[in-house]
Amino acid sequence: MSTGLEITDGAVSDRATTAARIVFFSCALVTVLTTFGIIAVLITGAAPFFREVSVVEFLTGTNWSPLIAPRSFGVLEIVWGTMLIVVGSAALALPVGVLTAIYLSEYASDRLRRVLKPTLEVLAGIPTIVYGFFALSFITPQLQRVFPQTGTFNAAAGAIVVAIMILPMVSSLSEDAMSAVPDHLRHAGYGLGATKFEVSTRVVLPAALSGVLASFVLAISRAIGETMAVALAAGMNPTITLDLLDEIQTMTAYMVQVAISDVSVGSIQYQSLFAVGLTLFVMTLGMNLLSQWIRLRYQEVYD
Amino acid sequence: MERDAPSRRTRRGFLAAGAAGVAALAGCVVHGADSGLRGTITMDGSNTVLPHGAAVAEEFLWRNNRVTIPVIGSGTGAGFQQFCEGHTDIQNASRPILPDEEALCADNGVEYVELEALRDGIAVLGNPENDWCDCLSTAQLRAIWEPGSNVETWADVDSDWPDEEFALYGRDPGSGTFDSYTERLMGEIGAIRGDYSASADTNVIVRGVSGDAHALGWGGVGFYQENRDELTLIAVDDGDGCERPERESVETGSYSPLSRSMYVYFNADELDSEVMRTFARFYFEEVSEEAHEEAVSEGFAEPDERLTWTQWAARRVGFFAVADDVVDRSRETLEDAIAGAQ
Numbered sequence: 001m002s003t004g005l006e007i008t009d010g011a012v013s014d015r016a017t018t019a020a021r022i023v024f025f026s027c028a029l030v031t032v033l034t035t036f037g038i039i040a041v042l043i044t045g046a047a048p049f050f051r052e053v054s055v056v057e058f059l060t061g062t063n064w065s066p067l068i069a070p071r072s073f074g075v076l077e078i079v080w081g082t083m084l085i086v087v088g089s090a091a092l093a094l095p096v097g098v099l100t101a102i103y104l105s106e107y108a109s110d111r112l113r114r115v116l117k118p119t120l121e122v123l124a125g126i127p128t129i130v131y132g133f134f135a136l137s138f139i140t141p142q143l144q145r146v147f148p149q150t151g152t153f154n155a156a157a158g159a160i161v162v163a164i165m166i167l168p169m170v171s172s173l174s175e176d177a178m179s180a181v182p183d184h185l186r187h188a189g190y191g192l193g194a195t196k197f198e199v200s201t202r203v204v205l206p207a208a209l210s211g212v213l214a215s216f217v218l219a220i221s222r223a224i225g226e227t228m229a230v231a232l233a234a235g236m237n238p239t240i241t242l243d244l245l246d247e248i249q250t251m252t253a254y255m256v257q258v259a260i261s262d263v264s265v266g267s268i269q270y271q272s273l274f275a276v277g278l279t280l281f282v283m284t285l286g287m288n289l290l291s292q293w294i295r296l297r298y299q300e301v302y303d
Numbered sequence: 304m305e306r307d308a309p310s311r312r313t314r315r316g317f318l319a320a321g322a323a324g325v326a327a328l329a330g331c332v333v334h335g336a337d338s339g340l341r342g343t344i345t346m347d348g349s350n351t352v353l354p355h356g357a358a359v360a361e362e363f364l365w366r367n368n369r370v371t372i373p374v375i376g377s378g379t380g381a382g383f384q385q386f387c388e389g390h391t392d393i394q395n396a397s398r399p400i401l402p403d404e405e406a407l408c409a410d411n412g413v414e415y416v417e418l419e420a421l422r423d424g425i426a427v428l429g430n431p432e433n434d435w436c437d438c439l440s441t442a443q444l445r446a447i448w449e450p451g452s453n454v455e456t457w458a459d460v461d462s463d464w465p466d467e468e469f470a471l472y473g474r475d476p477g478s479g480t481f482d483s484y485t486e487r488l489m490g491e492i493g494a495i496r497g498d499y500s501a502s503a504d505t506n507v508i509v510r511g512v513s514g515d516a517h518a519l520g521w522g523g524v525g526f527y528q529e530n531r532d533e534l535t536l537i538a539v540d541d542g543d544g545c546e547r548p549e550r551e552s553v554e555t556g557s558y559s560p561l562s563r564s565m566y567v568y569f570n571a572d573e574l575d576s577e578v579m580r581t582f583a584r585f586y587f588e589e590v591s592e593e594a595h596e597e598a599v600s601e602g603f604a605e606p607d608e609r610l611t612w613t614q615w616a617a618r619r620v621g622f623f624a625v626a627d628d629v630v631d632r633s634r635e636t637l638e639d640a641i642a643g644a645q
Contacts, residue, residue: 063497065497067475067476067477067501068450068476068493068495068496068497068501069450069493069494070450070497072497136510140514144514151470151511151514151515152470152510152511152512152513152514152515152518153500153511235500236500236501236502236507237498237499237500237501238498239498247470247500257475257501257502257503260503260504261378261475261476261477261478261503262377262378262379262380262381262382262477262478262503263380263476263477264380264381264384265384269476269477
């Protein structure tokens with residue numbers, strides 16, 4: 001043993017180690033307990049709702065009108081709204097994010113990258129409500145200039161603004177994954193006469209695939225859960241539509257609507273908040289598990 | 304140590320000077336007059352009525368500066384829950400109390416007096432670019448808004464109007480404005496089509512309607528007055544010609560069916576306390592000379608029209624006053640309740 005990191009024996013340091021272990025463990029425990037607490041709150045809150053409305057009706061109905069009679073609790077209508085935002089924003093942010101990552105990792109000079117990457121990450125620090133106003137007062141008017149039939153609140157503005165929000169996550173995490181690809185792979189590529197473009201797209205990108213895909217999943221997860229920007233920009237009118245210029249309502253926007261209106265505690269509308277919250281939680285949990293699985297499945301180990 | 308001492312003394316001196324300064328400043332900014340009344344009155348309820356309650360309370364506090372009146376606006380429904388559990392003394396309501404709320408009050412032994420405090424009109428709002436429609440009949444409004452309505456375009460209502468889809472905006476269920484609108488128009492609370500954009504914030508309705516030439520919305524008249532440039536008012540014809548929600552039409556009720564009274568509820572048991580009694584009476588007392596002059600110069604009262612505080616506050620914050628005979632009746636109801644509480 002040549003390292004100097006041997007742990008010394010002795011009762012004192014033993015006790016210190018134990019104490020440290022307990023402190024660190026309880027910190028870790030706090031987050032785990034919080035997660036269980038949230039799950040418990042969601043389930044106990046949603047239980048009375050599912051006594052009134054059957055799970056099948058909730059999950060398969062296509063008309064969401066929990067506040068206005070005749071009441072109807074088909075969650076698919078707001079799941080659709082959320083998915084429209086997710087698909088729209090992913091279609092914009094994922095390709096742009098990966099191309100940005102490739103540029104940063106493979107093409108940009110070191111100096112430029114050191115400026116560009118933090119600048120991109122600044123986007124991630126802007127409060128989401130600010131993005132909402134940006135969508136409402138900038139993106140929507142621009143859309144209206146091109147497509148005059150655009151409503152004040154529309155899915156397209158929501159999707160575009162969410163794309164801007166998740167872009168730094170995709171580009172930054174993908175860039176990390178690409179930079180981690182060992183240089184000898186690149187050199188081998190060049191040695192075989194490949195161009196920079198070929199090395200980037202055929203060597204680096206596949207090698208970093210697990211990280212890139214994981215960034216996609218995290219970004220999509222974020223898009224599913226995004227609240228304020230879509231509540232402001234995409235509207236409050238649940239619709240199943242493919243027309244991105246129409247007003248929709250996402251699951252999170254519904255939750256905002258109920259939370260700020262004065263429905264009484266204990267009413268079915270109030271309970272529906274928990275049912276929608278639970279659905280949202282299951283969706284994002286599923287995405288996170290998927291991301292774990294992708295990371296393990298596609299991980300390439302070098303060295 | 305030696306070196307520290309003087310600086311510490313200076314700091315203490317500075318603090319003392321500062322404290323004296325703050326005290327002196329506080330002396331300057333104390334508002335109003337001390338009438339000898341002490342106590343706290345809590346007011347909650349409709350956030351639509353809140354500015355009215357706050358305006359009355361503000362005038363009262365000028366005259367009784369040792370009284371505290373926190374005014375909260377958690378909504379008519381949520382407010383009644385608090386009020387009927389005895390947590391608040393005064394409840395503002397944009398609609399009369401509902402049967403299940405009455406039951407809640409009864410269960411908790413909370414007795415109350417209901418008084419009409421002000422009037423409001425619900426305005427039908429359109430976009431300024433809308434040059435085809437300046438008046439809708441009650442029947443047309445019903446056809447557009449009734450539950451399950453399949454009116455989708457303006458042309459569905461009148462074939463002379465553009466064949467363009469409506470964008471519909473209104474308040475959310477749970478607001479008193481929603482209850483009034485549906486009750487007044489359809490005859491039943493909550494009867495409305497499900498596919499409109501329902502918002503808890505009237506400003507969102509304003510933004511929605513102002514951004515879309517084919518939009519139609521509804522909300523309190525006050526929001527129209529604050530956003531005249533971005534909205535256009537659509538008159539309503541209930542069979543006696545087109546009426547717009549203006550002071551006279553709303554106060555006399557000729558703006559029908561969309562004008563309504565809004566209410567203040569006093570916890571009757573609390574009326575045995577002097578401060579609560581004085582404040583409740585204050586609503587129905589004539590305004591001071593100074594307030595009267597302000598009202599005349601701002602154009603919300605005629606020189607020979609002496610308002611009471613509740614009427615004055617209603618007009619001052621952009622609502623409408625209840626009629627004089629209503630005030631007289633309210634005053635009597637209140638006196639009866641006060642006599643009962645003692």
